Amino acid sequence: METRNSPGAKRGILRWVGSRIDWQSQGVLGVLIVLIIFTSLSSPVFLTPINLVNVLRQISILGMVASGMTVVMISGGIDLSVGSILSFVGCVAAKALVHGYGIPLTLLIGVGGGALLGLFNGLIIANTRAHPFIITLGTMTLIQGVALVVTGSYPTMAEGADFDKFLWLGTGSFLWIPVPIIVFFAVMAICWTLLRRTRFGRHCYAVGGSEATAYLSGINIKRHKVAIYTFVGALTGLASLVLTARLASALPTMGNGYELQSIAAIVIGGVALMGGRGNMWAAFTGVLLLGVISNSLSLLNVNAFYQYIVLGSIIVFAVVLQEYRKSTR
Amino acid sequence: MTDHAKTPVLTMTGISKSFPGVRALDGVNFDLREGEVHAIVGENGAGKSTLIKILSGAHRPDSGEITLRGRPVMNLTPHSAQELGIATIYQERNLVPLMSAGENILLNHEPRNRWGLVDTRRLYREAQEILAGLDVDMDAHVIVSTLGAARQQAVELAKALFLKAKILIMDEPTAAFDQAEIQNLFAMARRLRAQGASIVYISHHLEEVFQIADRVTVLRDGLRIGTFDISDVTENSLVSLMVGREIAKVCVDIASVKEEEVLRLENLSADGLLHDINLTVRKGEILGVAGMVGSGRTELARLLFGAMRPSAGRILFKGQEVVGQTPSRSIRSGIGLVPEERKIDGLVLGMDVGKNITLASLRRFRTAFLLDLGKEKKSALEYMRRLAIRSPSAAQQVQYLSGGNQQKVVMAKWLLADADLLIVDEPTKGVDVAAKAEIHQLMRDLCERGKAILMISSDLPEIITMSHRIAVMRMGRIVTVLSCEGVTQETVLAHAIGGEGNGN
Numbered sequence: 001m002e003t004r005n006s007p008g009a010k011r012g013i014l015r016w017v018g019s020r021i022d023w024q025s026q027g028v029l030g031v032l033i034v035l036i037i038f039t040s041l042s043s044p045v046f047l048t049p050i051n052l053v054n055v056l057r058q059i060s061i062l063g064m065v066a067s068g069m070t071v072v073m074i075s076g077g078i079d080l081s082v083g084s085i086l087s088f089v090g091c092v093a094a095k096a097l098v099h100g101y102g103i104p105l106t107l108l109i110g111v112g113g114g115a116l117l118g119l120f121n122g123l124i125i126a127n128t129r130a131h132p133f134i135i136t137l138g139t140m141t142l143i144q145g146v147a148l149v150v151t152g153s154y155p156t157m158a159e160g161a162d163f164d165k166f167l168w169l170g171t172g173s174f175l176w177i178p179v180p181i182i183v184f185f186a187v188m189a190i191c192w193t194l195l196r197r198t199r200f201g202r203h204c205y206a207v208g209g210s211e212a213t214a215y216l217s218g219i220n221i222k223r224h225k226v227a228i229y230t231f232v233g234a235l236t237g238l239a240s241l242v243l244t245a246r247l248a249s250a251l252p253t254m255g256n257g258y259e260l261q262s263i264a265a266i267v268i269g270g271v272a273l274m275g276g277r278g279n280m281w282a283a284f285t286g287v288l289l290l291g292v293i294s295n296s297l298s299l300l301n302v303n304a305f306y307q308y309i310v311l312g313s314i315i316v317f318a319v320v321l322q323e324y325r326k327s328t329r
Numbered sequence: 330m331t332d333h334a335k336t337p338v339l340t341m342t343g344i345s346k347s348f349p350g351v352r353a354l355d356g357v358n359f360d361l362r363e364g365e366v367h368a369i370v371g372e373n374g375a376g377k378s379t380l381i382k383i384l385s386g387a388h389r390p391d392s393g394e395i396t397l398r399g400r401p402v403m404n405l406t407p408h409s410a411q412e413l414g415i416a417t418i419y420q421e422r423n424l425v426p427l428m429s430a431g432e433n434i435l436l437n438h439e440p441r442n443r444w445g446l447v448d449t450r451r452l453y454r455e456a457q458e459i460l461a462g463l464d465v466d467m468d469a470h471v472i473v474s475t476l477g478a479a480r481q482q483a484v485e486l487a488k489a490l491f492l493k494a495k496i497l498i499m500d501e502p503t504a505a506f507d508q509a510e511i512q513n514l515f516a517m518a519r520r521l522r523a524q525g526a527s528i529v530y531i532s533h534h535l536e537e538v539f540q541i542a543d544r545v546t547v548l549r550d551g552l553r554i555g556t557f558d559i560s561d562v563t564e565n566s567l568v569s570l571m572v573g574r575e576i577a578k579v580c581v582d583i584a585s586v587k588e589e590e591v592l593r594l595e596n597l598s599a600d601g602l603l604h605d606i607n608l609t610v611r612k613g614e615i616l617g618v619a620g621m622v623g624s625g626r627t628e629l630a631r632l633l634f635g636a637m638r639p640s641a642g643r644i645l646f647k648g649q650e651v652v653g654q655t656p657s658r659s660i661r662s663g664i665g666l667v668p669e670e671r672k673i674d675g676l677v678l679g680m681d682v683g684k685n686i687t688l689a690s691l692r693r694f695r696t697a698f699l700l701d702l703g704k705e706k707k708s709a710l711e712y713m714r715r716l717a718i719r720s721p722s723a724a725q726q727v728q729y730l731s732g733g734n735q736q737k738v739v740m741a742k743w744l745l746a747d748a749d750l751l752i753v754d755e756p757t758k759g760v761d762v763a764a765k766a767e768i769h770q771l772m773r774d775l776c777e778r779g780k781a782i783l784m785i786s787s788d789l790p791e792i793i794t795m796s797h798r799i800a801v802m803r804m805g806r807i808v809t810v811l812s813c814e815g816v817t818q819e820t821v822l823a824h825a826i827g828g829e830g831n832g833n
Contacts (some may be wrong), residue, residue, distance in 0.1 A: 197699045198690045206688055209677035216636065216674050217689040217742070218660035276679045 059291035076275025086255025094250035120234015170245030208275025344393035371548035372761030417496035431456030431469030597642035656727025665748030683709030683723030734766025
């Protein structure tokens with residue numbers, strides 16, 4: 001027994017590490033590693049700290065949206081309206097800054113406004129039997145329309161001292177780390193804690209796994225759904241503030257495509273489309289993969305149009321690989 | 330039996346199959362003769378389901394050989410199995426619910442007219458002929474989802490017959506069937522056998538096995554214990570082969586029943602489903618609720634638990650009138666529900682065992698905002714031990730457990746939630762003999778500790794042996810409440826099916 005002690009302890013550490021990693025996302029991890037090796041051999045820039053930080057900064061907005069989407073999808077729902085919320089809230093926040101509402105109130109408008117829109121989604125979804133896909137498809141179009149009407153489809157440009165200070169959220173650094181990355185990691189940490197360590201998180205898995213069982217185990221399904229969409233709305237509002245600060249302006253269409261990209265990213269990572277399964281690690285690897293792909297393609301000077309083709313192919317490949325692994329288990 | 334009836338249509342040799350943490354089958358041999366009904370019996374987790382899933386192509390064996398009429402079969406898939414004439418009738422219906430019976434029977438083999446379009450008239454004519462061949466009185470145009478379980482099964486059999494299936498696998502076909510429906514099914518099975526089909530029959534109900542089977546194979550813990558002609562075995566000898574040990578027969582003990590009423594129902598009604606229900610359940614009592622499927626038993630359970638609203642009448646729980654009940658309020662006031670469909674309503678299948686156990690009691694593990702995961706796991710493990718839940722760990726997904734262990738997980742959930750009144754709906758449906766005895770013992774222990782149980786069951790021996798009193802339901806009403814003394818299965822059944830059924 002004595003002699004076995006040290007390898008045993010080592011195996012214990014390995015097992016601990018193993019238990020922290022969701023092996024369903026191994027396929028993604030494989031693709032990611034191959035891609036990293038390939039790109040770092042082809043481009044000397046790729047592995048430099050500056051570029052790596054750049055990758056993280058580029059994925060930070062998508063990452064925040066995807067974190068919220070992970071929570072919704074684990075509980076068996078989906079939210080297609082996040083892109084429109086991103087646009088609309090950003091425009092409102094930018095106008096608030098320009099009109100001198102001040103930074104604290106703007107932050108509140110951003111997060112609170114997102115939460116309100118989420119609440120609107122949640123109330124409809126919880127109180128009707130319609131599928132959230134259709135409901136949020138509708139509110140996506142609706143909110144987009146409102147954003148266009150309110151702005152007259154013009155961008156709101158940064159102006160004034162408040163707006164200059166506000167830009168720190170998108171372009172500043174704290175201890176040499178860009179602020180968007182810090183916000184992104186904070187959002188992931190919140191979602192991770194929520195999913196793993198709270199009743200709310202456990203209820204997400206239960207509702208997504210079997211709504212009937214969750215209901216008969218005393219979970220208030222309606223309240224839970226309202227809470228989930230409100231939460232996603234709030235996170236999207238936060239992401240919208242960071243995006244506006246980074247662009248130093250707000251466009252009524254700047255959020256287009258975020259909904260599908262975030263869904264693609266987390267499904268690649270291993271979050272189940274049908275609910276009940278997934279975690280933040282999966283969401284992160286999925287988002288990171290998308291970020292690394294687009295970064296590599298830029299570094300390798302691939303024409304932006306071809307980037308779509310490569311990106312699409314890799315999404316299909318990663319998901320097929322995952323399904324294949326699942327069926328052979 | 331003629332001599333040609335002894336030729337094996339199918340042989341399976343040395344079949345082994347493992348799942349994560351479980352060796353489901355270990356070198357099992359099985360053969361099926363032409364025109365025989367061959368029953369497979371064993372506790373849940375003995376390997377019956379795995380064996381037939383291999384035969385139907387749903388699982389691939391790790392090793393072993395399958396030969397069909399002397400020819401080896403490789404890489405069986407559900408599709409190739411069907412082409413080879415192997416049809417499986419699962420517990421879970423395998424029909425498209427919103428299509429008609431006829432469309433289901435000829436699915437993927439629709440007759441076409443000369444334009445290449447479906448010839449609807451011919452389709453229904455053929456389907457109707459097949460139904461008539463099975464002696465089923467049904468209009469082929471009827472939508473499947475409007476049919477009861479037994480009628481849906483008839484459609485499945487008709488489909489198998491249409492596909493000229495030579496081997497028919499029936500997995501627990503009579504779950505939740507009443508006597509008449511079971512006899513109908515047997516009549517259909519005999520007709521198919523007479524036409525040369527061989528049937529693999531899986532059931533927990535040994536009396537059915539003795540009625541229908543020619544031979545029986547006993548599995549235990551993934552091993553084949555033996556294959557016997559049905560005339561060479563008795564119910565008792567089969568049970569001891571299945572279990573490998575004797576199960577003590579314990580009679581109901583009235584001593585645990587206290588005076589204090591836990592639940593009182595006064596003139597309780599729900600529109601069209603329940604009428605004027607008057608009932609009481611006392612501390613330490615098991616009240617059995619018997620009745621045919623559709624007699625309102627499950628509705629009563631859902632109503633008591635707050636998953637359905639009453640239209641009239643009063644519910645008093647621990648002396649207090651209950652209004653505006655929801656499942657979450659029921660749980661907080663001390664009611665638990667072990668639902669009939671544990672895989673749909675009782676468990677989150679993709680979640681692990683521990684989290685399923687604590688799902689209704691998470692409030693207890695909350696410290697400020699966060700859950701105390703260590704304390705939660707400790708509780709889960711304690712209840713896994715107390716209920717002898719066989720699982721490699723608390724982190725095992727509950728879907729990989731056998732039916733009996735799954736049911737124990739549902740029971741553990743309510744024990745942990747400390748329910749004073751437990752409503753159990755078909756507590757041992759699809760559960761093996763040993764787990765059944767354990768669940769029964771558990772319910773008795775709960776009564777000893779002053780809990781009350783309302784037990785709904787189609788299993789008459791279970792009702793008779795477990796209940797202190799028996800309420801019999803028919804057409805949404807309580808027709809009688811019998812005391813446990815001197816009651817027989819026949820009396821309960823007679824009340825449940827009513828006057829016109831007495832001639833049976």
